[in-house]
Amino acid sequence: MSRRPSRPVRLLASALAVGALLTAAACSDGGGGSEAAPDTAAARAAERDAAEQAPTGSPTGSASASPASLTESGAKAALLTEADLEGGWNQVQDADRWRDRLLVGEVDVSDFLTARTDATDCQELLDGLYRDSLLGEPSGPSALTGFEQGGSRLLEQVAGYDRAGLDARLRWMGTLPDTCDQFTATGSAGGTRTVQVTEASVPGTGDARQGLRVTVQGDAAGNPATLTLDIAAVRVGTSALTVTGGGLDGGQESSVEQAVRQGTERLKTVLDGGTPSPQPTPMD
Structure with a gap:
């Protein structure tokens, strides 16, 4: 047989x-x-x-694997260094305690046509900038660093988030130039501040991105002052970096753009299982 x-x-x-x-x-x-x-x-x-x-163990097609999840050590390794920035930025050790009092205030509801709804969004913007939580509270590891240059500061946060929540926050940021535009906030001592929110460009890095410029006119130490902040957020997989730069001397658009480019490359390297180079990645 x-x-x-x-x-x-x-x-x-x-x-x-x-x-x-x-x-x-x-x-x-x-x-x-x-x-x-x-x-x-x-x-x-x-x-x-x-x-x-046929066996199914090997992947087919040209699609690349999704980025790995961020770890605590990876978040720290992805942070910018002085070498990544131009213009004499000096890294500081107390960036997690930076809090600008000009960002504190109760938003005036009467400034808005739709009253409470829009005012809530603008209050959330001020609170998020003050507390370094513009993208919401991270659901994964988080790390933060900061730099000073004269009277200006540059702050970067790298963190892991829930993907759906992260995308929703980026979309929310994109609505703020229309929703908030210009409004008044009243400080605890009764002083008023005029806040303006406009859209800002962000380098085409990462999987999604959003940028804002926020100016706050008020008083600092009894003198008229204007705080200008350039803000950029970039998503890579389920992780994101947020860069905020500026101060009483004006915005820091070019430094924020450079920080976004270098920071995104460092985050990608970490998520791919590598170690960022101590020398910055050459940019075109």
């Missing part, structure tokens, strides 16, 4: 049959008459059978 061919042999025979059928179809004369149809159908059926039995 003859033995039944093993499964690998049957698969090979099926694949050879497909090749033979396709060769016969290619050599047939005419434009594919009724006699060629059964061969073509059989070839497709055999091809499907072979595909269904």
Whole structure:
């Protein structure tokens, strides 16, 4: 009694049959008459059978793997260094305690046509800038660093988030130039501040991004002052970096853009399992 061919042999025979059928179809004369149809159908059926039995351990196509989840050490490694920034920025150790009092105030509801709803968004903007939580509270690891240059500061946060919540916050940021535009906030001592919110460009890095410029006019130490902040947020997978730069000396648009480019490259390197270079990545 003859033995039944093993499964690998049957698969090979099926694949050879497909090749033979396709060769016969290619050599047939005419434009594919009724006699060629059964061969073509059989070839497709055999091809499907072979595909269904093929191993599935190796990925197919050109799609790349999703970035890995951020770890505590990875968040710290992804942070910018002095070498990543131009213009004499000096890294500081107390960036987690930075709090600008000009960002504190109760938003005046009467400034808004839709009153409470829009005022709540603008209050959330001020609170988020003051508490370094513009993208919401991270659901994963988080790390923060800061730099000083004269009277200006640059702050970067790298953190892991819930993907749906992160995308929602980025969309929310995009609505603020229209929702908030210009409004008044009243400080605890009764002083008023005029706040303006405009859209800002962000380098085309990462998977999604959003930028804002916020100016706050009020008093500092009894003197008129204007705080200007350039803000950029970039998502990479389920992680994100937020960069805020500026101060009483004006905005820091170019430094924020450079920080975003370098910071995104560092975050990508970490999520890909690598270690960021101590030297900044050359940018075009």
